[in-house]
Amino acid sequence: MVNPQHKAIRSVEMKKIVKHFPGVLAVDEVDFDVQAGEVHALLGENGAGKSTLMKILYGLYSANAGETLINGHPVSIKSPRTAIELGIGMIHQHFMLVPSLTVAENVAMGLRSSRGLLLDIDIVSERVRKLSEIYNLNVDPAVPIWHLSVGEQQRVEILRALYKEASLLILDEPTAVLTPQEVDDLFKILRRMKEDGHSLIFISHKLKEVLAISDRITVLRDGRKVDTIPAETATRASLAQMMVGREVVLRYEYEPVEIEESRLALTGVHANSDRGYAGLIDINLTVHSGEIVGVAGVSGNGQQELAQVIAGLRPTSQGNIYLDGKKIDSCSANQRSLMGLSYIPEERMIEGVIKDFTVAENVVLHGFDQFPFAWKGFFLNLGAIKKTTRQHIIDYEIKTPSTETPVKSLSGGNIQKLVLARELSREPHVLIAAQPTRGVDIGATEYIHRRLLQARKVGVAILLISEDLDEILALSDRIVVIYEGKIVGEVSREEANINEIGLMMAGASQPE
Amino acid sequence: MLDEIFRTTVLASAIRLATPYIFASMGETFSQRSGVLNLGVEGIMLLGAFASYYTVLETGSLVLGLLAAIGTGLLMGLVTAFVSVTLKAEQGISGIGIYLFGLGLSEMLFKRLVGTPTHVKGFPKVDIPVLTDLPVLGEVLFNHNIMIYLAFLTVPLSACILNRTTLGLQIRAVGQTPEAADAMGISVARVRYFTVTLGGVMSSLAGASLSIALVNFFQGNLTAGQGFIAVALVYFGAWRPYWVMAGAMLFSTVNALQLQIKTIESALSFDIPDEFAVMAPYVVTILTLIIASQRVEQPTALTKPFERGE
Ligand SMILES: Nc1ncnc2c1ncn2[C@@H]1O[C@H](COP(=O)(O)OP(=O)(O)OP(=O)(O)O)[C@@H](O)[C@H]1O
Ligand SMILES: [Mg+2]
Numbered sequence: 001m002v003n004p005q006h007k008a009i010r011s012v013e014m015k016k017i018v019k020h021f022p023g024v025l026a027v028d029e030v031d032f033d034v035q036a037g038e039v040h041a042l043l044g045e046n047g048a049g050k051s052t053l054m055k056i057l058y059g060l061y062s063a064n065a066g067e068t069l070i071n072g073h074p075v076s077i078k079s080p081r082t083a084i085e086l087g088i089g090m091i092h093q094h095f096m097l098v099p100s101l102t103v104a105e106n107v108a109m110g111l112r113s114s115r116g117l118l119l120d121i122d123i124v125s126e127r128v129r130k131l132s133e134i135y136n137l138n139v140d141p142a143v144p145i146w147h148l149s150v151g152e153q154q155r156v157e158i159l160r161a162l163y164k165e166a167s168l169l170i171l172d173e174p175t176a177v178l179t180p181q182e183v184d185d186l187f188k189i190l191r192r193m194k195e196d197g198h199s200l201i202f203i204s205h206k207l208k209e210v211l212a213i214s215d216r217i218t219v220l221r222d223g224r225k226v227d228t229i230p231a232e233t234a235t236r237a238s239l240a241q242m243m244v245g246r247e248v249v250l251r252y253e254y255e256p257v258e259i260e261e262s263r264l265a266l267t268g269v270h271a272n273s274d275r276g277y278a279g280l281i282d283i284n285l286t287v288h289s290g291e292i293v294g295v296a297g298v299s300g301n302g303q304q305e306l307a308q309v310i311a312g313l314r315p316t317s318q319g320n321i322y323l324d325g326k327k328i329d330s331c332s333a334n335q336r337s338l339m340g341l342s343y344i345p346e347e348r349m350i351e352g353v354i355k356d357f358t359v360a361e362n363v364v365l366h367g368f369d370q371f372p373f374a375w376k377g378f379f380l381n382l383g384a385i386k387k388t389t390r391q392h393i394i395d396y397e398i399k400t401p402s403t404e405t406p407v408k409s410l411s412g413g414n415i416q417k418l419v420l421a422r423e424l425s426r427e428p429h430v431l432i433a434a435q436p437t438r439g440v441d442i443g444a445t446e447y448i449h450r451r452l453l454q455a456r457k458v459g460v461a462i463l464l465i466s467e468d469l470d471e472i473l474a475l476s477d478r479i480v481v482i483y484e485g486k487i488v489g490e491v492s493r494e495e496a497n498i499n500e501i502g503l504m505m506a507g508a509s510q511p512e
Numbered sequence: 513m514l515d516e517i518f519r520t521t522v523l524a525s526a527i528r529l530a531t532p533y534i535f536a537s538m539g540e541t542f543s544q545r546s547g548v549l550n551l552g553v554e555g556i557m558l559l560g561a562f563a564s565y566y567t568v569l570e571t572g573s574l575v576l577g578l579l580a581a582i583g584t585g586l587l588m589g590l591v592t593a594f595v596s597v598t599l600k601a602e603q604g605i606s607g608i609g610i611y612l613f614g615l616g617l618s619e620m621l622f623k624r625l626v627g628t629p630t631h632v633k634g635f636p637k638v639d640i641p642v643l644t645d646l647p648v649l650g651e652v653l654f655n656h657n658i659m660i661y662l663a664f665l666t667v668p669l670s671a672c673i674l675n676r677t678t679l680g681l682q683i684r685a686v687g688q689t690p691e692a693a694d695a696m697g698i699s700v701a702r703v704r705y706f707t708v709t710l711g712g713v714m715s716s717l718a719g720a721s722l723s724i725a726l727v728n729f730f731q732g733n734l735t736a737g738q739g740f741i742a743v744a745l746v747y748f749g750a751w752r753p754y755w756v757m758a759g760a761m762l763f764s765t766v767n768a769l770q771l772q773i774k775t776i777e778s779a780l781s782f783d784i785p786d787e788f789a790v791m792a793p794y795v796v797t798i799l800t801l802i803i804a805s806q807r808v809e810q811p812t813a814l815t816k817p818f819e820r821g822e
Binding site: 058060061079080081083084085090092095096097098099100101105106108109110111112113117118119 | 676677678679680684685688689691695698
């Protein structure tokens with residue numbers, strides 16, 4: 001494949017950009033610029049308009065007003081194709097990958113082939129393999145995307161951007177699904193690109209990362225620009241204040257709760273992964289009422305399989321699962337959910353919501369045929385559905401124009417809040433929370449954490465699967481580490497040590 | 513005796529019968545792979561059949577006849593693409609519209625311009641030295657006219673384009689996840705215009721293969737549902753050219769058997785009810801479809817018009 005022959009971008013300026021959606025003013029007269037050789041971070045709560053602004057720059061949306069200048073000349077970017085030709089690349093918040101195609105095919109699509117009309121997949125694969133080695137991305141070009149975990153898919157997106165050598169790279173929450181080590185690796189790549197004169201726009205909800213990588217920071221709130229400041233003058237507290245408009249504390253009182261009976265138990269569970277080989281090996285795990293058990297691990301080490309096996313979305317090949325002492329191996333996902341199991345899935349766009357359904361319809365995805373949402377299990381009680389939905393919207397501060405808006409037009413973080421609201425409000429006995437705050441802004445993260453702790457207090461047994469070690473350490477009573485489908489270590493809250501856990505996540509066995 | 517009938521007559525006629533299906537279903541494979549269900553195939557076949565038939569009738573030139581079919585297909589393909597890609601119409605409904613348009617227009621033109629069914633001189637059989645003279649094989653495989661060879665040639669060609677070219681990759685991406693293709697700078701509309709127009713040309717050629725290569729005449733509703741069967745065959749073949757061809761062959765073999773039913777009956781000295789014989793190709797196809805569809809992954813964006821999420 002031939003590299004794009006675009007000119008280097010020295011500066012991009014967006015002036016007075018406005019974008020309306022039905023019922024929402026998503027971007028309101030925002031000025032934004034980025035220069036060659038700098039990382040400009042874009043911060044803001046869920047629904048602040050970050051993705052929308054960037055999609056305008058990438059040609060996916062057209063602005064209602066405002067103009068864009070590249071190297072001082074006005075440009076009109078009507079489609080991603082124009083953006084790509086101008087040297088702009090984008091890593092999207094929701095992956096833009098074709099599941100049925102292989103990694104190499106996903107990289108090759110849209111590129112010119114060095115063999116003219118004929119595909120040169122072998123050449124692409126070779127270069128993908130090389131890049132993957134150089135940047136330590138560990139991606140196999142021949143594997144179809146649907147075999148990959150979310151973290152791995154994110155690496156494919158990064159690899160594809162590297163492959164294209166864009167002059168300006170927009171990264172919309174690229175680290176949301178990466179582990180701390182992977183984030184470090186990504187930052188190394190980004191710093192290298194910056195030194196080579198690339199311009200980078202970086203979106204993240206993790207203030208630590210933003211402070212570590214950026215030169216300038218722009219904060220958006222409700223579609224308006226709050227300010228652009230140099231990174232040196234910013235602190236986590238000041239950024240949080242700018243984003244949310246109030247002080248945010250991400251530190252919680254830890255109150256010991258009396259641990260009671262076992263709610264969820266797995267004994268000797270084995271399961272296959274999508275790729276056919278062992279995804280889970282001999283998992284023994286108990287979660288008690290009033291306990292949060294954190295599962296730490298690098299993405300793709302069996303977390304997704306673990307959550308799916310418990311939720312009933314993936315069959316076990318051996319072993320048993322007990323819910324409140326009852327064996328549930330042969331129960332369907334729906335039966336388990338009725339027995340008191342709630343599941344906040346990692347892939348919320350696929351397993352968590354139905355994209356084309358409205359907010360209200362998604363709120364009653366489980367239990368739509370039960371009181372109070374239905375009458376005699378047949379007639380929907382639209383009034384009750386609306387009322388509950390409104391309550392969720394207020395409680396969880398979900399930004400949506402109405403209860404009848406299709407979920408797909410909500411911002412990523414707001415979809416997550418919606419799923420969480422639905423699952424927690426069902427008063428479950430057991431809650432599986434897989435990456436519950438991935439892509440969620442700090443205000444909402446704080447809120448979600450408080451909700452989880454509250455649930456723990458009333459006796460819910462919570463299995464918290466997260467790649468965010470800070471989150472795990474802040475919330476868990478007990479931490480297990482998963483590596484290559486096996487539980488390789490277990491520590492209590494008191495003995496937890498971030499370095500030791502990090503080593504176990506990378507495959508070192510537990511020191512005695 | 514039965515053996516012989518089967519080997520020569522039935523198989524040779526199955527190959528002939530499969531020809532229009534293969535043309536039409538290869539074209540439809542392209543359009544479905546890119547996410548557009550074109551149900552208007554039948555209508556375009558009829559128009560192509562008439563256009564080529566009438567041209568040959570008037571000019572006596574088979575080449576002009578073929579060109580007329582290609583031109584008709586191009587035009588109808590573009591119309592279909594405009595309706596389903598640009599206007600984003602509901603594909604099932606608009607397909608039926610195109611079918612009815614083709615059915616009506618071809619019949620009306622035929623009545624106006626020709627009136628009584630008259631045979632034309634269609635494509636002659638091509639004698640291939642040595643091969644045609646082979647026993648059995650020669651009669652089954654190498655005793656056909658050029659359109660038939662052409663039809664079978666489109667199969668490896670389609671497979672190659674879909675799997676080994678950049679265009680094929682774009683088609684597959686657009687049919688599965690148009691948002692992703694769009695974000696990578698592929699014009700979803702352009703790809704779909706291409707596949708649907710190609711589908712139009714192939715459907716039109718399918719019609720021409722009937723009217724100037726196989727039966728060599730025209731009448732109202734000449735195709736009698738073959739276009740719809742071609743659409744079904746694409747599902748049957750799981751959107752893969754060789755499988756689609758296999759489906760077409762299975763269907764036309766059962767069809768050929770049914771045409772030879774009298775001969776077979778007398779050879780077996782056994783009576784097969786007529787109704788059963790007429791139903792047979794459909795029953796066999798549906799049964800195989802049920803079995804085959806268990807392991808099929810269809811283009812996820814099939815029938816869904818693409819819009820950026822604005
Ligand atoms: N395609 C769309 N149709 C309608 N409304 C939309 C669409 N895309 C975004 N919005 C709305 O515009 C606002 C800004 O959304 P945007 O996705 O830009 O937020 P964001 O800052 O990226 O948030 P997050 O951190 O959650 O990703 C939100 O209120 C969202 O509901
Ligand atoms: Mg966003």
